[in-house]
Amino acid sequence: MTLSVQKRREKQKAELRSELVAAAHKLVQEEGYEGLTIRKLAKRVGYAPMSVYSYFADKQDILFALAEDAFETLARRIEEHPADDPVEALKAVMTEYAAFGLGNPNEYRTVFMTEKTRLPEGRSYEDMEESNPAMKVLISRVEACVAAGRLKGDPRAIATMLWTVGHGTISLLITFPFYPFGDPEAYVKRMCNFMMASLSEQDIPPLTETPVDC
Amino acid sequence: MTLSVQKRREKQKAELRSELVAAAHKLVQEEGYEGLTIRKLAKRVGYAPMSVYSYFADKQDILFALAEDAFETLARRIEEHPADDPVEALKAVMTEYAAFGLGNPNEYRTVFMTEKTRLPEGRSYEDMEESNPAMKVLISRVEACVAAGRLKGDPRAIATMLWTVGHGTISLLITFPFYPFGDPEAYVKRMCNFMMASLSEQDIPPLTETPVDC
């Protein structure tokens, strides 16, 4: 029964890992994001500091795990959102996404604004789409708009452009809170409406490998 | 001559500071961005590590100083750019800006993607516009487009929206190089052209403090 032993080991390891994530979560709740240190986390679960590295490659890996939890909450909130009109449904993705980013700047930052030295255990962008539930629902709602004739063009390209603008909006609002964007929510809605109005009047070609002249 | 003494002191200090910046620059050239440490920098100029803190508040401050140099180069490159048509001149700002960001990801990151705990010695967004030469030229070229009747609406709002999209484009390209945007330059041009086409068909209202419903 070598296999079953292997499995048990892996399950144990996964359990300990999520115990660590839970402890990290609590630590962040109690002492703030910068209060999360390897040593404190280890002490919480009764480990030696270096033992944490049996479960996480480095500190970033822990932060990613925390952020992943948060993003799952986001995906759930998006799904729960009413979606009568396909365009409104798509707008809801962007506004929920923005609300999440503004409400969870640390998590947003670790996922979307930190250097990706190594992609976390995955290998291609497909992992990113798989692992980022928000991206999946974004594409599917773009496809719904295209199917309904409300948008025209390549769904992936449209989704990528929406992502680009949404990310630009959120990350600037996070990084420069003192810049006079005006009301953050109003600015998010402005960009969202602007994009939908603009996209609905153009046929968006697929993303291409070859450079194109101006 | 109390004043002259004061001035001399300040000048000396400024000189030493730029000597430090120069040394930091050389260090980065030679050993890469993460090779820049306070201790190495201090050793280069024959100081004790802690003496560096007489000239910089912290390490971020040094990185900002390095980035400022780089951004001045960017501003110069933009100014040098041919600008027959006002719309083309505006597009040139975005493409040059993007080329700079993609070519100097570290500097771009320190200025636009790191947490702003304390704004560097300044106090309001005006400092940011003053200190960021690229922003100044962006606004002035937007104003030129509005004056020429090629764009309609509030120049600051238009510039901010362009900045938002440009930043989203650059920062995603920097952060997710493996995502299939296609050719980076092509993607930059796509977003640039898309924005100009879209903006030219809408009247952009000023940024507002009050939230607006959808």
Added chain:
DNA sequence: ATCTCTTTTCGTACATGTACGATGCAACGT
């Protein structure tokens, strides 16, 4: 039961940013 090999745990050590306070020096008031 004993030995071997793998995996998990952890002790030690190091580089780094930086807080705190001491030291020395230069300008100034008397």
Added chain:
DNA sequence: ACGTTGCATCGTACATGTACGAAAAGAGAT
């Protein structure tokens, strides 16, 4: 000339992430 005051310099110390390798624990073969 002399004490005072302010400031530049720096020595020491600490928290932190983490590399390296040792110790311990567990599984399988004999």
